[in-house]
Amino acid sequence: MAEGIRIDNLVKTYGQGDTAVHALRGVNMSVAKGEVVGLIGPSGSGKSTLLKCLGAVIEPTSGRMTIGDRVIYDDGWKVGDLRALRRDLIGFIFQAPYLIPFLDVTDNVALLPMLAGKPNAVARKEARDLLEALDVAHRAAAMPSQLSGGEQQRVAIARALVNRPPVILADEPTAPLDGVRALAVVDMLNTMARQFDTAIIIVTHDEKIIPTFRRLYNIRDGVTIEELQLEASPARRT
Numbered sequence: 001m002a003e004g005i006r007i008d009n010l011v012k013t014y015g016q017g018d019t020a021v022h023a024l025r026g027v028n029m030s031v032a033k034g035e036v037v038g039l040i041g042p043s044g045s046g047k048s049t050l051l052k053c054l055g056a057v058i059e060p061t062s063g064r065m066t067i068g069d070r071v072i073y074d075d076g077w078k079v080g081d082l083r084a085l086r087r088d089l090i091g092f093i094f095q096a097p098y099l100i101p102f103l104d105v106t107d108n109v110a111l112l113p114m115l116a117g118k119p120n121a122v123a124r125k126e127a128r129d130l131l132e133a134l135d136v137a138h139r140a141a142a143m144p145s146q147l148s149g150g151e152q153q154r155v156a157i158a159r160a161l162v163n164r165p166p167v168i169l170a171d172e173p174t175a176p177l178d179g180v181r182a183l184a185v186v187d188m189l190n191t192m193a194r195q196f197d198t199a200i201i202i203v204t205h206d207e208k209i210i211p212t213f214r215r216l217y218n219i220r221d222g223v224t225i226e227e228l229q230l231e232a233s234p235a236r237r238t
């Protein structure tokens with residue numbers, strides 16, 4: 001499978017000298033297009049730091065990151081406009097859906113393509129198509145406060161996908177959901193990954209969903225270890 005995102009020997013050190021914290025000590029990771037992988041590890045192991053580096057929220061100290069064929073970081077950013085990088089190449093899903101309370105469901109999803117310059121009607125059509133794919137189109141005109149937690153998270157997934165980013169970073173996306181809804185969200189992310197050829201990384205502590213990943217990266221003290229789960233839950237097809 002073609003590579004979606006690749007990380008080579010990524011290092012992140014906070015601070016300097018005696019007080020330096022070596023949060024990432026040479027992380028290697030790759031996720032194919034259409035693949036969903038889990039990223040697990042104990043508290044303080046470097047998961048958030050890795051996600052923030054990947055999402056171009058903080059600058060790594062050294063190493064290399066590639067999205068598709070594009071080198072985005074090689075001992076320094078290789079793209080001039082990090083905001084455009086985040087908007088066009090990376091979708092974010094968080095633990096809480098963070099929907100905009102005064103926009104309806106359609107406009108919550110359509111906002112990003114509108115900001116990227118698409119005509120409103122085109123952006124809304126793209127939003128509605130995705131809401132359809134995520135089985136939440138019947139709530140398209142509702143306000144976020146009128147949705148259940150699972151529905152809000154599906155809208156957040158639609159929003160992350162709407163600009164068709166090659167990479168999606170999901171930080172504890174199932175934490176507030178019960179078992180059935182959590183598995184439904186993972187199932188949906190798998191379907192979307194395949195449908196849109198997206199590489200998805202899910203950071204999680206959620207014991208309910210960990211068995212569904214065929215491939216996991218376990219981060220310990222700033223270094224990742226790849227684990228294969230041959231017995232991954234077949235119903236979820238990860």
Ligand SMILES: Nc1ncnc2c1ncn2[C@@H]1O[C@H](COP(=O)(O)OP(=O)(O)OP(=O)(O)O)[C@@H](O)[C@H]1O
Binds near residue numbers: 022023043048049050
């Ligand atoms: N801004 C910062 N300045 C200094 N040290 C930091 C900073 N952010 C994180 N760290 C340190 O880097 C290490 C990795 O932290 P990180 O937040 O990436 O871990 P984590 O695996 O996401 O933890 P958790 O599961 O508790 O959120 C920790 O030792 C943490 O204290």
